[in-house]
Amino acid sequence: MSLDLDLADFVVERGVDEKVDYVEARLHLTVKNEAILKNGFPELSAVIKAYGIGIRVIVKGALAFGSTNNLERREVKELLKRLIKQATNSRPLFKKPVSFSREKVEVAKWCVEEKRPIEEATGEWLMDKLKELDKAIVERGRNVKDRFLTMNSSLEEKYFVTSEGAKILSRVPRLEFYGVITAYSNGKISQRSVQYGGAGGIESYERIGIYEKTCKEAEVTSKIVEKAKPSPQGSMDLIVGPEVAGIMAHESVGHPQEADRILGREAAQAGESYLNPNDLGVKIGSDQTFVSDDPTIPYSFGFYLFDDEGVKAGRRRLIYGGKISEFLHNRQTASFFNVKSNAAARASEFDKEPIIRMANTYVEPGDYGVEELFKDVKEGVYVKSFMEWNIDDKRLNQRYVGHEAYLVKNGEVKEMILNPVIEITTPKLWSSLDARADDLDFVAATCGKGDPMQGVPVWMGGPHLRFRNVKIGRR
Amino acid sequence: MIDFVIKKLNSLNLEDFVVLFFKNRDRMIRFTNNSITVTKDKTGSALFIYMAKERKRIAGATYDLRKGEIASFISSLYKSMMASSETEYAHLPRGPFRYVHNGDIDTKIGEEDLTPYVSRAIYSALENGAKRVAGSLSAFITNIEIFTSGGAEGRDIRTGIELNVRAFTSKESSGHGIAVSTRLSSFNPEEAGRLAGMYSKMAKNPKTVREGRYRVLLSSTVAANIFEHVGISTSAFMVEAGLSFFKDKIGEKVAVSNLTLIDHGQIQGGLDSRSFDDEGLPTKSNKLIDSGILLTYIHNSTTAKKFKTESTANAGIIEPHPWNLEVKSGDMDDDEMIRELKSGIIVTNNWYTRFQSYRTGEFSTIPRDAAFLVENGEVKASIHGFRLSDSIPRLLNSISGIGKKRRWIKWWEVETPTLSPQIIVDGMTVTKAL
Numbered sequence: 001m002s003l004d005l006d007l008a009d010f011v012v013e014r015g016v017d018e019k020v021d022y023v024e025a026r027l028h029l030t031v032k033n034e035a036i037l038k039n040g041f042p043e044l045s046a047v048i049k050a051y052g053i054g055i056r057v058i059v060k061g062a063l064a065f066g067s068t069n070n071l072e073r074r075e076v077k078e079l080l081k082r083l084i085k086q087a088t089n090s091r092p093l094f095k096k097p098v099s100f101s102r103e104k105v106e107v108a109k110w111c112v113e114e115k116r117p118i119e120e121a122t123g124e125w126l127m128d129k130l131k132e133l134d135k136a137i138v139e140r141g142r143n144v145k146d147r148f149l150t151m152n153s154s155l156e157e158k159y160f161v162t163s164e165g166a167k168i169l170s171r172v173p174r175l176e177f178y179g180v181i182t183a184y185s186n187g188k189i190s191q192r193s194v195q196y197g198g199a200g201g202i203e204s205y206e207r208i209g210i211y212e213k214t215c216k217e218a219e220v221t222s223k224i225v226e227k228a229k230p231s232p233q234g235s236m237d238l239i240v241g242p243e244v245a246g247i248m249a250h251e252s253v254g255h256p257q258e259a260d261r262i263l264g265r266e267a268a269q270a271g272e273s274y275l276n277p278n279d280l281g282v283k284i285g286s287d288q289t290f291v292s293d294d295p296t297i298p299y300s301f302g303f304y305l306f307d308d309e310g311v312k313a314g315r316r317r318l319i320y321g322g323k324i325s326e327f328l329h330n331r332q333t334a335s336f337f338n339v340k341s342n343a344a345a346r347a348s349e350f351d352k353e354p355i356i357r358m359a360n361t362y363v364e365p366g367d368y369g370v371e372e373l374f375k376d377v378k379e380g381v382y383v384k385s386f387m388e389w390n391i392d393d394k395r396l397n398q399r400y401v402g403h404e405a406y407l408v409k410n411g412e413v414k415e416m417i418l419n420p421v422i423e424i425t426t427p428k429l430w431s432s433l434d435a436r437a438d439d440l441d442f443v444a445a446t447c448g449k450g451d452p453m454q455g456v457p458v459w460m461g462g463p464h465l466r467f468r469n470v471k472i473g474r475r
Numbered sequence: 476m477i478d479f480v481i482k483k484l485n486s487l488n489l490e491d492f493v494v495l496f497f498k499n500r501d502r503m504i505r506f507t508n509n510s511i512t513v514t515k516d517k518t519g520s521a522l523f524i525y526m527a528k529e530r531k532r533i534a535g536a537t538y539d540l541r542k543g544e545i546a547s548f549i550s551s552l553y554k555s556m557m558a559s560s561e562t563e564y565a566h567l568p569r570g571p572f573r574y575v576h577n578g579d580i581d582t583k584i585g586e587e588d589l590t591p592y593v594s595r596a597i598y599s600a601l602e603n604g605a606k607r608v609a610g611s612l613s614a615f616i617t618n619i620e621i622f623t624s625g626g627a628e629g630r631d632i633r634t635g636i637e638l639n640v641r642a643f644t645s646k647e648s649s650g651h652g653i654a655v656s657t658r659l660s661s662f663n664p665e666e667a668g669r670l671a672g673m674y675s676k677m678a679k680n681p682k683t684v685r686e687g688r689y690r691v692l693l694s695s696t697v698a699a700n701i702f703e704h705v706g707i708s709t710s711a712f713m714v715e716a717g718l719s720f721f722k723d724k725i726g727e728k729v730a731v732s733n734l735t736l737i738d739h740g741q742i743q744g745g746l747d748s749r750s751f752d753d754e755g756l757p758t759k760s761n762k763l764i765d766s767g768i769l770l771t772y773i774h775n776s777t778t779a780k781k782f783k784t785e786s787t788a789n790a791g792i793i794e795p796h797p798w799n800l801e802v803k804s805g806d807m808d809d810d811e812m813i814r815e816l817k818s819g820i821i822v823t824n825n826w827y828t829r830f831q832s833y834r835t836g837e838f839s840t841i842p843r844d845a846a847f848l849v850e851n852g853e854v855k856a857s858i859h860g861f862r863l864s865d866s867i868p869r870l871l872n873s874i875s876g877i878g879k880k881r882r883w884i885k886w887w888e889v890e891t892p893t894l895s896p897q898i899i900v901d902g903m904t905v906t907k908a909l
Contacts, residue, residue: 029539033555036793038716042560044525044532044793047552051539052519066516069538079518086514090590095510123533124558146717146834182717182834191717191832264507267609268641269887271826271843350538351517390827390862393843394646397860397908401831401839419831423862423908451505451611451639451887473906475831475864 061097114201118173121153141218197444237380245462259333271393285430295359302359363462366436570626599668604676605642627755650674690819720836745799805877836867
């Protein structure tokens with residue numbers, strides 16, 4: 001597949017001719033192959049291919065975005081004309097003119113290494129893997145009756161060009177598994193959904209460990225309906241595994257530190273933030289709280305080297321030693337804050353505008369061994385994975401309901417418990433963090449934001465974490 | 476182009492095929508802090524193809540309609556299908572069919588200048604007490620064509636305009652309003668702005684609330700979010716996958732006896748109305764829950780075959796889905812509902828509904844924007860910082876009041892257009908972190 005690079009260049013040249021303040025064009029191709037296996041029976045497979053151009057212009061401080069998949073030059077030229085007119089007409093209702101931070105103009109070509117190209121992950125290959133997983137689930141999870149399994153391989157290619165001279169070509173292959181299994185025993189039902197994914201060729205299946213992880217989930221979910229006892233309630237110590245650490249980092253650190261939310265741009269949809277623009281440096285967690293977001297983790301689900309505004313990506317330290325240390329920026333919010341963009345702008349498809357997104361958000365590992373974390377816990381719970389979760393639209397009031405969870409007594413992991421509920425505020429959560437283990441693991445997720453809604457691939461993770469004196473409830 | 480696609484598909488000696496061609500124009504204005512932040516303009520076409528042969532089948536969608544690419548897409552789809560596993564499926568419905576459009580469109584929506592509507596919504600919210608206003612206004616016009624090997628052939632055109640507006644008097648105090656319509660003449664941005672502004676004013680100085688069980692009045696917006704999950708759970712595909720609390724419940728009482736839920740392929744004001752489903756069957760209205768009894772799952776041909784019944788014309792080739800949901804109105808007016816609540820909570824908006832298990836329907840959701848504590852049938856205080864935790868089967872059987880007035884709801888948290896009244900639910904669990 002080759003992108004029509006000349007077309008994007010043409011758009012930008014035309015925009016410059018029209019004397020707009022800024023114009024960018026993004027040719028964006030996404031191809032996805034998907035297989036579905038339900039209770040051991042193949043459903044039809046699917047192929048989705050989206051290819052088109054997304055254009056942004058700024059005219060006298062007014063921003064307009066447009067897209068089309070009709071790639072005739074005449075049509076694209078017409079779209080550009082409409083956008084310029086649209087921006088001009090709406091200018092009186094832009095109370096604050098849009099401006100972008102000044103950034104290094106990048107010319108680059110980047111891709112994710114594939115040992116075996118993702119194109120080899122055909123529908124039949126994907127279905128074979130699902131059958132392999134389904135067989136293992138049935139063997140390892142004797143109470144698991146319902147199995148809904150999907151796997152997709154995808155390829156994302158982009159060519160980004162701006163009136164400032166940026167030209168960036170990229171290719172990202174990905175593999176993703178999503179499954180929901182349901183176990184039944186003695187009138188009890190337990191359901192588990194999992195999502196694993198990463199960037200890379202079809203070797204990602206082994207690299208991510210999809211088979212091993214899925215087998216483990218089948219065993220655990222099967223065991224929950226047989227063995228889990230009611231969860232204790234009250235204030236106690238809490239140890240969470242990397243999956244729970246990851247969702248906590250994503251929801252209560254990553255989202256509220258998106259600068260567009262802080263400025264109110266997502267107010268009517270994904271919400272705002274409990275943080276204010278001048279909250280950098282505010283202490284929100286214990287000295288043990290270190291949270292980062294890093295798009296450049298090799299083979300990660302949220303991997304990229306340059307964002308969709310052409311800015312070079314790197315690690316963002318969101319909370320450092322308990323203090324808010326950095327917000328996630330695109331060029332517009334960076335301009336408002338008078339800082340450089342940290343390359344958080346992403347668009348999910350050609351017909352979506354780039355907005356601020358997380359990539360791979362995680363609690364940084366500490367120096368405790370995992371076993372060490374448990375040693376001086378007299379009474380507490382260990383929540384290894386979760387199902388139900390939510391958080392308010394300022395990212396302050398959150399809840400995570402455990403799936404695989406255990407009682408901890410006198411430093412030892414005891415019996416399995418059913419659905420312990422962690423319901424806590426963001427400052428209380430991170431102030432209670434007292435130790436981080438030296439392990440680090442991630443799960444994949446699709447993060448939703450924007451209007452129209454954009455789902456983008458992310459990783460979230462962390463090490464095992466220990467929190468002191470946290471309120472635990474039960475469903 | 477469609478003739479070319481059909482010719483190409485005919486040459487492959489397929490047992491079944493569907494061609495759907497979509498042509499859209501979508502425009503949007505987003506605004507924040509009383510100011511536009513971006514205008515958007517999307518034009519696009521998409522080709523959807525389904526093919527089946529020798530117990531194998533595949534679906535494909537492409538936006539890459541360049542010359543040469545379509546032929547190559549079809550060839551590659553065919554190759555992938557022939558290499559795929561055999562599946563259980565039903566042949567497509569046999570036509571020809573007659574499609575009747577309910578006439579509910581307004582093509583002026585395609586070209587109308589949207590900025591005055593944004594100004595009207597913002598002004599109305601400010602006039603009713605808001606200090607700052609955010610939201611999005613979008614308008615669409617969609618043309619759809621279908622051709623199937625079963626002899627179905629038809630065209631449809633649909634239009635819609637949607638406004639989601641949120642007003643603030645402070646960071647803690649906000650209100651929400653929605654206006655959705657298939658026609659400009661019945662689109663009312665002022666009313667959405669008025670509601671948002673009024674609620675933002677009423678929501679000032681919110682207090683916390685004690686945890687416990689409450690009688691809760693859910694606004695049409697919140698009720699629509701719940702009923703959307705109910706509608707989706709009637710999908711036979713979801714039932715089979717273990718993702719529905721309605722498994723083995725056909726013919727059983729699943730809700731209070733005055734609850735009736737209908738899915739409409741076409742209905743006046745329904746933004747997702749269609750004359751035909753994705754297999755070419757003329758759409759229709761299906762009573763899903765009638766006076767509390769679950770009457771049917773929704774089906775495409777394949778799920779219908781598995782459940783030994785007829786399709787309800789809700790295809791989705793892969794999975795059936797509701798088109799436009801309607802909850803029948805009850806007998807209580809708005810004031811009466813608050814009086815009847817006696818002591819309880821009013822929730823005007825919610826988000827982030829998530830399930831511990833789709834199979835059992837255990838979920839929690841977070842109220843946002845204005846919420847109120849009611850004592851002795853009167854609003855006593857604005858409240859915030861809590862969560863509703865319940866299970867949908869319990870909730871459906873604990874509805875003690877259904878409003879007369881209904882509103883069309885579609886926004887970020889409700890994707891399926893839903894015409895819903897307010898409802899009162901007894902014994903909802905309130906929890907909190909604050």
